[in-house]
Amino acid sequence: GLTDVQIGTESRATSLWTLILPLTQWHAQAVKLNYDIVHEPSLEFRIRNLVRDLARKLDHWVQSLPPTLRNTSENWSSYSDRGYGRPFAVMHIIYHHTGQLLFYQFLNKCIVLDDNVAVDEEALGYAELCKAHATALSKLFWELNVAPDLDCLWSPVNSHLLVIASTIPLHTMLLGSGRPEAAEA
Numbered sequence: 001g002l003t004d005v006q007i008g009t010e011s012r013a014t015s016l017w018t019l020i021l022p023l024t025q026w027h028a029q030a031v032k033l034n035y036d037i038v039h040e041p042s043l044e045f046r047i048r049n050l051v052r053d054l055a056r057k058l059d060h061w062v063q064s065l066p067p068t069l070r071n072t073s074e075n076w077s078s079y080s081d082r083g084y085g086r087p088f089a090v091m092h093i094i095y096h097h098t099g100q101l102l103f104y105q106f107l108n109k110c111i112v113l114d115d116n117v118a119v120d121e122e123a124l125g126y127a128e129l130c131k132a133h134a135t136a137l138s139k140l141f142w143e144l145n146v147a148p149d150l151d152c153l154w155s156p157v158n159s160h161l162l163v164i165a166s167t168i169p170l171h172t173m174l175l176g177s178g179r180p181e182a183a184e185a
Contacts, residue, residue: 016079016087019061019069023094026057030101037105047105051126054102062095071140080147089144096140097161099133100168106130107168134168137161 033050036043068075071092079088106126141161 016069016084016091019065020087020091020094022057022061023091023098026054026061027094027098027101029054030098034101034105048122051102055126055129058095058099058102071136076143076147085147089140092140093137093161096133096137097164100130100137100165103127103130103133104164104168131168134165137165 033047033054037047068078069088069091076085076088079085103126106123107130109120109123109127
């Protein structure tokens with residue numbers, strides 16, 4: 001397990017709240033991007049660049065997490081035992097929710113209705129990332145719900161996040177995966 005010295009040293013260097021702050025900023029940018037997509041049709045030409053930029057920030061953030069802050073059962077236990085389980089959960093919830101919001105728009109853009117249509121590989125990749133974030137978020141909430149002192153029902157907002165996450169596999173189930181060969185299987 002992790003020692004108090006390891007966690008204490010790591011916590012001083014990169015506190016949970018220091019790591020949560022940029023996530024909240026990127027979450028706000030993803031929400032604004034989705035709002036602008038609906039209300040500013042001229043944004044269509046810049047959407048991919050904005051998505052790529054935010055996606056790079058999220059990737060860099062998660063890849064640069066120290067081992068003691070990654071989403072592992074050992075880390076969950078360590079932070080929970082010290083009374084920091086909820087902030088640790090919030091950090092990972094915001095990360096996955098921001099990812100699903102950022103890539104949600106690509107679920108429709110990757111549906112292939114005709115065999116003669118070129119497949120938008122970037123949109124397919126983003127749709128897969130959306131699904132992965134939704135799956136990770138659902139799994140995270142399930143694990144939090146069954147863990148002592150970490151139940152996920154402590155905020156009505158979390159129910160909203162789960163509703164969004166659940167629409168992603170429903171969309172795939174009802175409208176397909178986007179790849180022509182998937183329809184043939």
